Amino acid sequence: MWDVLVVIVPFYMEHGPKIFPQQWGIWGSIIKTVKRLFGPKYNGKYLQKIIREKLGNTRLNDTLTNVVIPTFDIQRLQPTIFSTYEAEVNPCYNVKLSDICISTSAAPTYFPSYYFKNNDDGGNDQEYSGGSRIHAKPEDPEFFPVNPVDYGRFLMISIGTGAPKESKPYNAKMASKWGLLGWLLHDGSHPIIDVFTQASGDMVDGHVSVFFQAVHSQQNYLRIQEDTLSGDEALVDVATKENMLKLEEIGQNLLAKPASRVNLKTGLSEPMGNGQTNAQALKRFAKLLSEEKKQRESLKTPSKSYNGFT
Numbered sequence: 001m002w003d004v005l006v007v008i009v010p011f012y013m014e015h016g017p018k019i020f021p022q023q024w025g026i027w028g029s030i031i032k033t034v035k036r037l038f039g040p041k042y043n044g045k046y047l048q049k050i051i052r053e054k055l056g057n058t059r060l061n062d063t064l065t066n067v068v069i070p071t072f073d074i075q076r077l078q079p080t081i082f083s084t085y086e087a088e089v090n091p092c093y094n095v096k097l098s099d100i101c102i103s104t105s106a107a108p109t110y111f112p113s114y115y116f117k118n119n120d121d122g123g124n125d126q127e128y129s130g131g132s133r134i135h136a137k138p139e140d141p142e143f144f145p146v147n148p149v150d151y152g153r154f155l156m157i158s159i160g161t162g163a164p165k166e167s168k169p170y171n172a173k174m175a176s177k178w179g180l181l182g183w184l185l186h187d188g189s190h191p192i193i194d195v196f197t198q199a200s201g202d203m204v205d206g207h208v209s210v211f212f213q214a215v216h217s218q219q220n221y222l223r224i225q226e227d228t229l230s231g232d233e234a235l236v237d238v239a240t241k242e243n244m245l246k247l248e249e250i251g252q253n254l255l256a257k258p259a260s261r262v263n264l265k266t267g268l269s270e271p272m273g274n275g276q277t278n279a280q281a282l283k284r285f286a287k288l289l290s291e292e293k294k295q296r297e298s299l300k301t302p303s304k305s306y307n308g309f310t
Helices: 002-019 025-038 045-055 084-089 097-104 148-153 180-184 191-214 241-255 278-298
Strands: 068-073 078-083 114-119 125-130 156-159 221-224 260-262 269-271
Touching: 002 045, 002 241, 045 097, 068 097, 078 084, 097 114, 156 191, 180 191, 191 221, 191 260, 221 260, 221 278, 241 278
Parallel strands: 156 221
Antiparallel strands: 068 078, 068 125, 114 125, 260 269
């Protein structure tokens, strides 16, 4: 986990300001508002460039472990879930990771939708029109074939991107006066997008939490989320050095907070009461995964197993 952070934080510090170029002053604010009304806020060219540079020609079946990447096909109005399993079964799904990542990062109003095409060895084409992101549940069949009795073997770490829940940025009285423009744009944020994405994420989080409790494996599910963001911290694209350093600090502090579980009535995270911090819980998961890997190696099993992630 910490090795990953060592890579991710410098990446965003270096490339964030170029992915989300800031516009300053009153004219910059006016230009930004007009652009958001008539097209995506950013052209996404730098984001696409850096993704292609980092991932090259790597395809879905080249990953070192099983992966599942959900996205949304705006042309068909339905989810498309790319997975290692599906790539090996259906060659049309064995697409470049760069295409998948660009597609799933095409957040509405921020970046343009992304179209790409892939063909299998038989010359059959499959077209994809990514334009949003979705959340997938572990029991979705696209993950991998698994018997229901094996669900207790799942280990799941769900890492949120933060939310301004405690600051309560919207209320019914405020929203009752909004028209189309108000729902699309309010104080630098997009209420309608925030509502739908937050609802989608919370529904999945609640469902997964109940699911793990139902199979008596609640200790196998860890949700790490910061609900206290406010101001620039809660916005998607404020890539100033000051704000990014603040977000890094929030992330570091989050590791020291108690491991939590969502309260289905309030929607807020509450301590699980087991005395563990998020950092300690992550270490526990890492130990379990390490032991599982050693056991598989001792049995000379393949590194990829469709009973779970390695």
